[in-house]
Amino acid sequence: MSNPTGAAVRVERLVKHFGANEVLRGIDLEVARGDVVCVIGPSGSGKSTLLRCMNLIETPTAGRVFVGDDEITHHKADTNSLRSRMGMVFQSFNLFPHRTVIENIAMAPMVVKGLSKADAQARGMELLRRVGLEEKAGASPRSLSGGQQQRVAIARALAMEPEVMLFDEATSALDPELVGEVLAVMRELAEGGMTMVVVTHEMGFAREVCDRLVFMDGGVIVESGDPATVLSNPVHERTRRFLARVLEPEAEV
Amino acid sequence: MGTIGELFFSWDAVRPWLETLFRGFWVTIQLTFISLVFALTGGMILAVMRQTRSARGGIPRRIGAGLVRLLAIVYIDVFRGLPALLVIIILYVSLPFTNIPVLDTFTGFQVGILALSLVYAAYLAEIFRAGIESVERGQVEAARSLGMSNRQCLRKIVLPQAVRRVMPPLLNEFIILSKDTSLVGVIAVSEVVYVARGAQSVDLNSSPLTAAAVMFLVFTLPLIRIVDRYIERDRRRSGGGTVVIR
Ligand SMILES: Nc1ncnc2c1ncn2[C@@H]1O[C@H](COP(=O)(O)OP(=O)(O)O)[C@@H](O)[C@H]1O
Ligand SMILES: [Mg+2]
Numbered sequence: 001m002s003n004p005t006g007a008a009v010r011v012e013r014l015v016k017h018f019g020a021n022e023v024l025r026g027i028d029l030e031v032a033r034g035d036v037v038c039v040i041g042p043s044g045s046g047k048s049t050l051l052r053c054m055n056l057i058e059t060p061t062a063g064r065v066f067v068g069d070d071e072i073t074h075h076k077a078d079t080n081s082l083r084s085r086m087g088m089v090f091q092s093f094n095l096f097p098h099r100t101v102i103e104n105i106a107m108a109p110m111v112v113k114g115l116s117k118a119d120a121q122a123r124g125m126e127l128l129r130r131v132g133l134e135e136k137a138g139a140s141p142r143s144l145s146g147g148q149q150q151r152v153a154i155a156r157a158l159a160m161e162p163e164v165m166l167f168d169e170a171t172s173a174l175d176p177e178l179v180g181e182v183l184a185v186m187r188e189l190a191e192g193g194m195t196m197v198v199v200t201h202e203m204g205f206a207r208e209v210c211d212r213l214v215f216m217d218g219g220v221i222v223e224s225g226d227p228a229t230v231l232s233n234p235v236h237e238r239t240r241r242f243l244a245r246v247l248e249p250e251a252e253v
Numbered sequence: 254m255g256t257i258g259e260l261f262f263s264w265d266a267v268r269p270w271l272e273t274l275f276r277g278f279w280v281t282i283q284l285t286f287i288s289l290v291f292a293l294t295g296g297m298i299l300a301v302m303r304q305t306r307s308a309r310g311g312i313p314r315r316i317g318a319g320l321v322r323l324l325a326i327v328y329i330d331v332f333r334g335l336p337a338l339l340v341i342i343i344l345y346v347s348l349p350f351t352n353i354p355v356l357d358t359f360t361g362f363q364v365g366i367l368a369l370s371l372v373y374a375a376y377l378a379e380i381f382r383a384g385i386e387s388v389e390r391g392q393v394e395a396a397r398s399l400g401m402s403n404r405q406c407l408r409k410i411v412l413p414q415a416v417r418r419v420m421p422p423l424l425n426e427f428i429i430l431s432k433d434t435s436l437v438g439v440i441a442v443s444e445v446v447y448v449a450r451g452a453q454s455v456d457l458n459s460s461p462l463t464a465a466a467v468m469f470l471v472f473t474l475p476l477i478r479i480v481d482r483y484i485e486r487d488r489r490r491s492g493g494g495t496v497v498i499r
Contacts, residue, residue: 057394084400094395098413108399111409153395160399 087157147178296377332375365437384415
């Protein structure tokens with residue numbers, strides 16, 4: 001049950017099958033407190049599945065996941081409370097459309113932690129200020145731009161005061177001109193010492209913000225290390241091919 | 254022409270029966286609303302039962318979840334497949350001989366409510382289910398990732414959105430239910446159709462039936478307008494469409 005390494009999150013020999021499809025084939029990943037790990041890799045390589053298994057949106061076929069000292073995959077684990085220690089940000093935002101922005105943020109602290117409405121909303125306003133959207137507190141999520149919605153989604157996850165934040169392609173659904181505002185919030189979060197696992201296609205963000213870069217392909221971690229090194233000097237042929245494909249269009253511009 | 258007017262629209266033929274007719278319509282209204290409350294409750298419970306899944310947990314929990322689901326499916330299918338009239342008659346003639354406490358002393362009025370509630374719970378369950386299934390998976394994932402339990406997620410996130418989306422078919426079902434209360438007349442409950450029929454058979458004039466028809470329309474037409482307005486509004490909003498079944 002114990003996690004002697006003292007990491008913020010640790011994934012151990014994680015395996016996930018969907019029927020005959022072996023999506024994760026034994027992932028080991030450890031993220032130290034305050035570190036930002038970026039995960040890159042081709043579409044279908046299992047990046048989303050990895051994040052989803054980490055907070056048990058998907059049930060792993062085998063392997064273990066630790067949050068701090070606690071094993072979330074343990075059969076006796078209090079899944080809901082362990083899950084709330086990890087915040088998740090989705091590609092499609094997934095704000096609750098039947099609630100206002102501030103209610104989106106205050107809901108989980110009220111429902112899960114039993115905070116009063118006044119407390120939860122006061123803290124929610126603080127978070128909204130942090131993501132630069134306090135004037136949108138009473139708005140419906142529908143009325144916001146994609147970038148604004150994603151910033152609200154980040155604030156909503158932060159409201160549970162998670163120890164780790166998981167980002168699954170948080171900017172992939174956004175119009176190009178809206179990507180920057182979301183990345184800025186994520187960057188600030190990283191600088192504030194948040195432990196983060198970030199699945200992304202934004203190589204600039206990976207290069208500048210990450211402490212470690214992980215390249216996944218075919219359900220395994222092919223290569224992992226210092227971002228500058230992995231990006232400019234990849235060891236593996238598969239990494240090199242992927243980076244050539246991803247970085248080339250940028251080079252042409 | 255004179256005889257047709259006399260036969261259907263004679264105020265003189267209605268006037269002596271007016272109080273009886275209004276009392277009958279009051280019974281109709283009671284049958285409708287009391288059955289509706291039970292059917293909404295039962296339908297919601299059935300819909301949630303039908304959605305029961307257990308991804309985690311041991312074999313016993315999975316079997317338990319499967320049984321709950323099966324129970325709901327069997328109930329819904331059986332009551333959707335039976336004529337309401339048959340259910341009313343079966344209950345009315347059988348309950349007095351069952352020795353089930355309370356149930357064996359049910360009045361016709363109470364049997365009517367029971368039968369309509371049982372049948373309409375099945376219909377409403379299907380509507381609620383369609384609503385629940387129309388809520389995007391991402392909503393549940395977001396709620397669960399925030400630490401909400403399955404139950405909290407259902408109550409705070411899924412059901413409120415589901416109910417909003419199925420308001421038109423729900424109102425539709427409410428209109429049909431109000432009309433189906435006339436079936437309870439078959440067990441001599443004095444709802445408006447039953448008393449109007451009685452009045453007609455005494456005087457051999459159809460005007461009391463016309464009066465019953467007018468009472469129904471006064472009640473149902475506004476509801477029909479509301480349903481239309483809902484559908485219109487949702488069409489304009491395009492985005493998340495409403496779910497229309499049956
Ligand atoms: N719920 C699911 N059921 C079946 N297969 C799935 C499911 N989720 C993902 N997969 C499969 O898992 C593989 C990896 O998907 P994913 O983790 O989304 O990759 P990535 O995020 O790296 O693009 C894909 O082949 C996908 O079809
Ligand atoms: Mg993905």
